[in-house]
Amino acid sequence: MRLTLIGKPGCHLCDDAREVVACVREELAATPGSPRTTLEERSILDDEALRARYAEEIPVLLIDDEVHGYWRLDPVRLKTALLARA
Secondary structure (H helix, E strand, C coil): CEEEEEECCCCHHHHHHHHHHHHHHHHHHCCCCCCCCEEEEEECCCCHHHHHHHCCCCCEEEECCEEEEECCCCHHHHHHHHHHHC
């Protein structure tokens, strides 16, 4: 599964979201049979289309290009969503 975290440098909510994603990915990686994920981070400062679409919602987390959540990410909800897609 491909995770995409959209944010910008200096955004404290983006830092929090990055930590949630890292913890969930680490937990899944340590659990046999769990889905494997990749993570790409993108900045709205580097992409005009992302800025136009998500400027007021960052951080935004996409799972396989579908919006999973924005602003504050819940680790339990994220883990549940990833396991459901496995």
